[in-house]
Amino acid sequence: MKIYDFLIIGAGSAGCNMAYFLHKENKSVAVVDREEIAGGASGAAGAFLSPLPGKTNLYNSLVNDALEYCLDFYQNLLPSAVDKKGVLRVANGNFDEDKLSQNSIKCKYFSTKKLHDISKNFMNIDGYFYENAAVIEPIQICHELTKGCDFYKIDIQELHFKDGLYMIENIKAKNIILAQGVSSSLVKIPYMRIAPIFGLRIDVKTTTEVPFNIHKSISVSTNKQDGTISIGATHERHDTAKMECITTCDKCAFYANSDEIQTQTLLKQAEELIKLEDLEVVKTYKGARATIKSYFPVIGKVIDYESSLKKHPCIKNGTKIPPEMLEYFPNIHVINALGSRGFVYGPYLAKILTQNIVYNKPIPKEISTEKLFYKMARKN
Numbered sequence: 294m295k296i297y298d299f300l301i302i303g304a305g306s307a308g309c310n311m312a313y314f315l316h317k318e319n320k321s322v323a324v325v326d327r328e329e330i331a332g333g334a335s336g337a338a339g340a341f342l343s344p345l346p347g348k349t350n351l352y353n354s355l356v357n358d359a360l361e362y363c364l365d366f367y368q369n370l371l372p373s374a375v376d377k378k379g380v381l382r383v384a385n386g387n388f389d390e391d392k393l394s395q396n397s398i399k400c401k402y403f404s405t406k407k408l409h410d411i412s413k414n415f416m417n418i419d420g421y422f423y424e425n426a427a428v429i430e431p432i433q434i435c436h437e438l439t440k441g442c443d444f445y446k447i448d449i450q451e452l453h454f455k456d457g458l459y460m461i462e463n464i465k466a467k468n469i470i471l472a473q474g475v476s477s478s479l480v481k482i483p484y485m486r487i488a489p490i491f492g493l494r495i496d497v498k499t500t501t502e503v504p505f506n507i508h509k510s511i512s513v514s515t516n517k518q519d520g521t522i523s524i525g526a527t528h529e530r531h532d533t534a535k536m537e538c539i540t541t542c543d544k545c546a547f548y549a550n551s552d553e554i555q556t557q558t559l560l561k562q563a564e565e566l567i568k569l570e571d572l573e574v575v576k577t578y579k580g581a582r583a584t585i586k587s588y589f590p591v592i593g594k595v596i597d598y599e600s601s602l603k604k605h606p607c608i609k610n611g612t613k614i615p616p617e618m619l620e621y622f623p624n625i626h627v628i629n630a631l632g633s634r635g636f637v638y639g640p641y642l643a644k645i646l647t648q649n650i651v652y653n654k655p656i657p658k659e660i661s662t663e664k665l666f667y668k669m670a671r672k673n
């Protein structure tokens with residue numbers, strides 16, 4: 294029986310990018326998912342790669358660094374799945390004119406007149422154009438990332454660890470990477486509280502030429518290589534609903550019935566930006582993205598919360614115990630909470646985590662499991 298160096302649970306952007314970088318380091322990798330590759334949120338994603346404007350801070354620096362990295366990365370990986378024509382950001386409640394114009398990233402102001410000169414179909418809008426933005430084909434990208442790795446379709450219920458190896462059905466592995474998105478974690482990580490935020494993407498055919506991506510509170514893509522455009526948004530917070538998912542959204546009773554209304558809402562929002570002629574909806578996708586309160590993604594070794602506090606109860610009073618003295622689940626790492634930017638973060642985070650695992654390079658504090666652990670331990 295083959296013993297893998299790594300078994301990755303979850304074949305979305307997080308898991309597939311981990312598979313790619315670990316495989317590149319000559320590790321043998323198995324990827325497991327209860328669905329197909331990109332059968333979760335990743336298959337539903339827009340998948341827009343856009344900058345986060347505004348004055349430089351820790352969060353938008355992370356997003357914009359990840360964006361720079363991923364644009365080159367995807368273009369080298371699979372150019373046929375990337376359309377890089379830039380994005381027009383139109384002001385809304387979250388991003389007013391001030392935020393859009395105070396910029397660390399290069400952009401150009403496009404007036405209503407300029408937009409009408411580009412296309413008569415633009416509505417009376419104006420905005421800021423960012424050249425460094427793209428839209429990708431998420432399913433094709435995920436398949437490409439896992440080339441050279443083995444894929445197994447299994448719904449994993451629990452992890453068994455014996456004699457230094459994890460065993461799942463007849464797969465044996467030395468290390469586990471949890472890349473489970475909104476699903477219940479296979480080990481207890483109480484300090485990483487994942488909440489699902491649901492969203493919808495529709496692919497439409499239209500005779501209108503959309504010169505670049507447009508983003509307000511929803512996103513409209515440029516015409517992609519298959520002739521369709523994607524329209525997407527993820528901000529349906531179902532806070533009163535069950536907060537974890539055991540299936541994909543199209544099989545979820547809670548979510549299954551709301552298609553038609555949401556599709557119409559998306560189309561209406563798109564038509565407030567650009568008139569789409571001879572429109573025909575060809576496909577709808579649903580998914581739930583995983584987010585934590587701070588909106589930062591999370592990567593690192595998985596700390597055993599209970600055992601660590603049992604061993605060092607003084608952590609609760611603020612005593613500084615260095616991370617290497619904490620208790621960890623053996624050989625388990627996590628990559629999750631990629632939020633609304635799963636394809637922007639995917640390659641960047643997977644590279645950092647792989648370098649940490651293979652070469653012990655540090656993980657920036659703001660995205661580490663340790664940060665969340667100490668925060669919760671001290672709060673309690």
Ligand SMILES: Cc1cc2nc3c(=O)[nH]c(=O)nc-3n(C[C@H](O)[C@H](O)[C@H](O)COP(=O)(O)OP(=O)(O)OC[C@H]3O[C@@H](n4cnc5c(N)ncnc54)[C@H](O)[C@@H]3O)c2cc1C
Pocket residue numbers: 302303304305306307308325326327328331332333334335336337338339340341342447448449450472473474475476477479491492493494512525526527578579580581582583628629630631632633634635636637638
């Ligand atoms: C409608 C929509 C539009 C979006 N638009 C964009 C966008 O424009 N740009 C962008 O960058 N991001 C976008 N996102 C966000 C992006 O899709 C997510 O951040 C990203 O897909 C998360 O990837 P993931 O690998 O963490 O999770 P997922 O893709 O959900 O993958 C997790 C996988 O783990 C599997 N799994 C979990 N537990 C188990 C288990 N026990 N056994 C077996 N399998 C298991 C699940 O089946 C799932 O396939 C969008 C999301 C949605 C829903």
